[in-house]
Amino acid sequence: MKPSVLFFICFLFGGMMAQSQSYPWPVGTRPELTANFGELRSNHYHMGLDGRTERRENLDIYSIEEGYVSRVKIEPWGYGRSIYIDHPNGITTVYAHLNDFYPELEAWVRARQYEAESWKIDLTVPAGLFPVKRKQFIAYSGNTGGSMGPHLHFEMRNTQSEVVLNPLKHGFHISDKTPPDILRLAVYDRNISTYEQTPRYIPLVKTAGGYTAQDVVVQSNRISFGFTSYDRYTGSTNQNGIYGAALFVNNEEQCRFTMDSIHYSHTRYLNAHIDYKTKLGGGPYIQHLSLLPGHHHHIYSGGDGILKLQDNAWQDVKIIVYDPVGNQSVVRFKVRGSAASSTQKKMGEPVFHPNVLNIFENENVRFYLPEKALYDSFQFKYNVLSTPTGLVHQLHNGTVPVHEFFNVQIRDVSFPKPEKVVMHYYFGTRKKYAPTSYKDGWYKASFRELGNFKLIYDTLSPVISTVSNTPSRLSFTITDNAEDLTNFRATLNGQWILVSFDKGKNFVYKKDDRCKKGLNTLEIYVEDMAGNASSRTFTFNH
Structure with a gap:
């Protein structure tokens, strides 16, 4: 059979299979995509469909089929507030970047957050506790987590294997006669x-x-x-x-x-x-x-x-x-083509290869890349720069991607308190910070990029802003020189309260039954990755 004929038959068969079951659109507006499955993103494929929500929040979101809520996850980045629904046909659907869930589920999740004393939470929901029907309202659309604008992120997964499926080949149809x-x-x-x-x-x-x-x-x-x-x-x-x-x-x-x-x-x-x-x-x-x-x-x-x-x-x-x-x-x-042109490698510079262990070490820095860390070979280059804030170790550059995490170790015996040392990575506009472990003069941290690395002695505490008070909520921001916070807690009149921190910076307490009439005292405590702590007390009338 000719390849072109086989190609056509595969498409015809695939289209028939996709149309064997049809699902309703999960957004309470006309079907329209802003992104599809497999689109190219920074360090990852786009793993679902993005449904347009008319550039606004709080549109109704519906379950595409009967089933039950199997998981709920709330996080500052990633999918923000998300719902997972298991269906009888072996498919799990995911609805992400949501605002409030439907009332019964919202109340149950809130109770679990208070039990755990954690806004960030990942809950496995008992099977059958929250059954849903086809086209049932389950949440309001939002812009939570890593979302850059209001929309619904929707996924279909194989329940057993958790392989993510392309919805446009598994029951969703968008009218299309336009070639790429x-x-x-x-x-x-x-x-x-x-x-x-x-x-x-x-x-x-x-x-x-x-x-x-x-x-x-x-x-x-x-x-x-x-x-x-x-x-x-x-x-x-x-x-x-x-x-x-x-x-x-x-x-x-x-x-x-x-x-x-x-x-x-x-x-x-x-x-x-x-x-x-x-x-x-x-x-x-x-x-x-x-x-x-x-x-x-x-x-x-x-x-x-x-x-x-x-x-x-x-x-x-x-x-x-x-x-x-x-x-x-x-x-x-x-x-x-013609005969291959000759290429010469610079002497003294090691060549790193995929599918093998690659090691680099000298008296001040060392690391190794696991066997599956690289995709292609390259000649590794190392340099060290002296800056006013310390040595910068240039481990090649960020134009070579790394698939797996690897440990970077830097030697320095000058810091009086090793527990205050964090490792800073940067290349171009990208930057990251990681906590270190210390042993025998060496500081170790884990990264997933090549580029510039340096040690920072961090004694600066996080900064808590002035608290904004409205009739319905309290809000504030927390900033830190190393960006990531490792411990946060807020209490009102001595009781833990549910404070959201979507996108990691906007801390919001929606006043509930723990906010009493009259005088209230809010206490905020936060630590960064180096153990530097800050606290703030705010008294207000409600």
Whole structure:
């Protein structure tokens, strides 16, 4: 069977399966997407659908099918306030960035928070305690957690495996007759690390039959391709992610990726799927249509996508980019290669490789990268800078992504109190702080990026702002030089109270039955990761 015929049959069968069960839209407004499954995000794939809520909060959110609430989670970042519903067909749906839950569930969750004396909470709900029906109201939409604007984030998961499914292939249908747009085509020399080259862009011409590119001649015998593309739904100008792409050489399929399902343990492999160096440098998202040697993720099928070219022999190349309902765009061109160009590594600089343990150490800094930490090889560079606030250890740079956490150890015996030392990471606009452990002159902390590292002696306490008092609530902010807070507690008249801190900075107490008429005393206590503490007392009449 010809590959193109097989491709069409797969789409036809997939579409029939997706339409075998249809679900209602979970937002109380007309169906409209602002983001789809598998879109490219910083360090992760987008794992669901984002439903538009008319740029406002507190629209009704509905369960798409009967089932029962199985989990409720409240956190300052991530999904903010979220509800998980298990359904009889083995699917769990997730509704995130919510405001208040429906009254019975809201009251139950609030009681559990007071029992635990914690606003941040992750609750497993007893099966059947909160049954729901199809199209039942379950919550109000919001902008909580890591959300940057009002919307509903919706997911479908396999209940047993927790693999996240693409809703547009599992019961949701958005009218769409628009094929994806392809903006650019890139070529990579795979005799060289993808982190040590700049992609060569091939101009594209859009035609009635798809896209064409000029014939490509490369000075390499091993190449791969990447591209920039987005998808639009009929009637919408919003640029969404694509569903998949396939590479054909001389009409034989070489490689394919499909955004059908992704497990959360795999979502960081996005950094291997894209040209990470180009994106971090301010460039566009370029999706590889090949596997990097350290990319262990199942969205790909077929071969590795690397073309082995023979001298002066032209190869016919076809790239198909498609959406969930079968609309597709095609790029056609020819490519010819030559003998590989020679590359020289600098002497004295180690080469790090994926799928092996990589170690670096000297008298002042040391670390090792686990076997699955890297996606491609690169020549590691180390430098140390002397600054007015101490030494900065440059462990390569942040243009090489790291998949797993690793420990960085820095030697310094000058600090009088080791418990006050935190490790600071930065590269470009990114920065992070981590607590350290100390042993025999070495401070250790865990990170997931390469870049600049330094030790900070932190003796500054968090700063608690003036408390704002309205008839219905108290609010305040807490800031710290190392950003993260490790311990927070607020009491009113000696009793613990429920204070939310959505997005980690806005602390709000909605006055409840613990706020009595007359004089009340609010006490706030907070610690940072170095153990520096602050407290504040506020007395008010209610």
